[in-house]
Amino acid sequence: MDNRRLLSRPSQLRDFGAKLRLTAMLFGCDNQKALDALFREADPNTDFDIARSYKWMQGRAAPRSAKLYEEWARLLDAGRSSEWLATCELDAFVAALEARHGAAAAALRTAIASSPDDAAPSGQDGFLPGRFAVYSLAQSPYYEGRFIRSDLALGPSNPAEPGHPARLGETFAGVRAVWSGLIEESAQGLSGELRNENGALSPSYLALVRPTLPGSLLAGLQTGFVSLQPGAQRPFATRIAALRIPDLAVDRLAESNRYLEDETGIAADLDALGLPIGEAPGFAEDLGRWLRQADERDGPNRVSEIASLVEIADRLWLRTL
Structure with missing residues (x-):
């Protein structure tokens, strides 16, 4: 041929x-x-x-x-x-x-x-852009042991720019903070530096495992500096998981950013955003366990196998279409 x-x-x-x-x-x-x-x-x-x-x-x-x-x-x-x-x-x-x-x-x-x-x-633009609910461990000592839910928007790539426009938003101490920049694609995955839009906070860096169709779950690492703590800011690295949400939930995504007490909070949040979490018993618990994980083989700041989480996230997303 x-x-x-x-x-x-x-x-x-x-x-x-x-x-x-x-x-x-x-x-x-x-x-x-x-x-x-x-x-x-x-x-x-x-x-x-x-x-x-x-x-x-x-x-x-x-x-x-x-x-x-x-x-x-x-x-x-x-x-x-x-x-x-x-x-x-x-x-x-x-x-x-x-x-x-x-x-x-x-x-x-x-x-x-x-x-x-x-x-x-x-191409990749066909499924990567969208809105995502982002979960990670809270880094502030005032919320130790809890999760923080943030929001991520990924836009279509522009031929004139080397990546996807991205905006990451968090809410803490009654303030909404937003970081923006470009998420670039490479053979290894997705990565990019996002800068605080008002210049008051330090940049945040994302390194994500390359997703496959339909891109229901973006998982990887976030590094930056703790924003809410006594004294000077200190650096941190944490696992993050971003789940694609239905269009009907987009309007309330940013306004519902908050700290979550535990894995039951993740489950309730996903349900409120329109993902049929009831059809995947144990998913929120597994996701929370993965976010907290620091196994001896991978260490706390590496991303271990996520295939089972991706499979369930894909099924949940496809049920919304």
Whole structure:
């Protein structure tokens, strides 16, 4: 198979990236390692390359290996050739999966916000922008042991700027503080420095695990300086988890920022924001445990495996669509 035609068309590259992300979603793969394992189940000598797959899924490049397309076609089992798989339009791809996998694939059409008559190919911008409820451990000594709920807004990237416009808001001591800047994408993940909009507080830095479609949970680390404490500000690093919320809850997201006593507060907050938390017993407890975790292997300031949290967050988000 000659892939030069595929590689020469930006629209087909975007379609290719979306098709690979939808494949990962169909089979429950929440990261590149899981997708690599899926291909290796089909062929231990697969040509799937984890390092290159980041660019593939972003629609910035496509594999040249004909063997990889053949492996992919076998995995999908949709009765289509590897050549068709490489060059078909996104809507036709989803339709083929619906015909073969039924309800499991039907949710994919909702995830890409397309209809039978209107394909919606997109790159990373197609699912990353949105509004998120952010949870982390409170760093102020006045609220030790509690969680702080903040809000995050991510906008579409601009070709003239190297990242997604971001605004992170918190409320403490009766004051709303907002940090803004650009969150940039790399092969490793998402990261960026956000500066306080009125200049009174220190910057905040985010380093997040690269999300996959539908981007329901952004998890990683936040570093900065404690704003509410006696004496001089001291530096901190904490785990954070940002959950995408439905549009109907956007208007009340910022105004409901606050400290939460414990994991039951996280559950109640997610429920109030329109995520069907009742369908995922134990999720809030697991999320709180992950935020507090400082296991011996990873240490307190590294991000350990989050696959199980991502899977449940995806299911909760898709139930809102």
